[in-house]
Amino acid sequence: MRRLAALFVVPTLLLAAACGGSNNKGSSSSSASGLPAITAGAKFGTKPTVAKGKGDPPKTLVTATPVEGDGAVVKKSDYITVNYSGQIYASGKVFDNSYDRGAPFSTQIGTSQVIKGWDQALVGKKVGSRVEMTIPPNLAYGSQAQSSIPANSTLVFVVDVVAATQVPTTAKGTVQQQNDASLPKIGTNTDGKAPSLTVPTAKTPPTKLVSNYVIEGNGKTVKSTNTVVVHYVGALWKTGKPFDSSYTKGQPVTFTLNQLSVKGLSQGLVGKKAGSRVLLVIPPSLGFGTTAQTGIPANSTLAFSVDILAVL
CATH class of the missing domain: 3.10.50.40 (Chitinase A; domain 3)
Structure with missing residues (x-):
């Protein structure tokens, strides 16, 4: 985190x-x-x-x-x-x-x-x-x-x-098919533990933002001005190696979408429902771009599993 x-x-x-x-x-x-x-x-x-x-x-x-x-x-x-x-x-x-x-x-x-x-x-x-x-x-x-x-x-x-x-500990809803072999696969456990996030090997990353339901909840629809509570895991597309996770801290993260500097996170969650687990694949133009971060090389494509626990 x-x-x-x-x-x-x-x-x-x-x-x-x-x-x-x-x-x-x-x-x-x-x-x-x-x-x-x-x-x-x-x-x-x-x-x-x-x-x-x-x-x-x-x-x-x-x-x-x-x-x-x-x-x-x-x-x-x-x-x-x-x-x-x-x-x-x-x-x-x-x-x-x-x-x-x-x-x-x-x-x-x-x-x-x-x-x-x-x-x-x-x-x-x-x-x-x-x-x-x-x-x-x-x-x-x-x-x-x-x-x-x-x-x-x-x-x-x-x-x-x-x-x-009061905020739940995990996404809960309808599990969706993950049939696209070119995209990461995310675990569908609902026990409050971090889901698996597996990035495909030897695949060219998407050039546009991917935002897909893994589990579709039935809560409020997220707006760009909302504050949300999320649990997430983030991994590098190139290596599949996780670079950050809210689960390791033991606490979800709260943020307001229109205040995020990583535009792919905000754009990918808008329109999704609270209670959902979402796969995000964020190209460099909507991530950190040409600026390297600790553990994140410049021009990195990022993959996320995000549980939208609540819309505040």
Whole structure:
């Protein structure tokens, strides 16, 4: 997974690391509690303005729910979709926010995919809630500086929980015929383990993108603007050697299709259904082109098995 990390646009938040209604009667937090006041944008879904902290920052995680949602309760291992703003407690300087990007952010929660303060604060909250949290350094980035975040910083976040989704571990659906001997063959196991990916020997690679169902699911149709959760294996056409796999990390990958730099991945998944396993063969023009990557020579044709586990 690390090798393909450059394919994904990752918010500052992660550099270490079903919609519900909401009650829009926003309320401000008190700085006396260790939560700086929300001075503007108090309603769920609006960009908040938050005062800087007063006095010494709290030594433990402090949270409040100024807007209580009425959606599903967020469970450990759910994939959540949120809008958020983060700033430094002492200075009030905003270091990252999703509101200005015009798109919410999705991640798995409670599984160390984000900073510990988020994992602890958001599990158990309801979809449609606005959560404010003050996070001490030991639950954030600790002694490691991150971009514009100084070492040993206490952080303040306001997070709007837009959705929470439970994601399966594997594709499940109707197995499709794989009769073209000129294309890679992919295993059809549905036990959550990596499927086999066998590239044909002594075959000339396709010059155009190949995107075929191996298992056809019955979930949502993927759009170019969607965020998807996938498991994948990638191999070099020339050698058949795998160069990357999300299975080896033990976690699926979440990304927004229109933010991918490898166009073959985004183009190949658009129009496919959630729950499916898809064979992708990506020519160099839609992959890394003439630029070599670690383990991927320049002008490489790439083969992928991709399980589309969920559309967020």
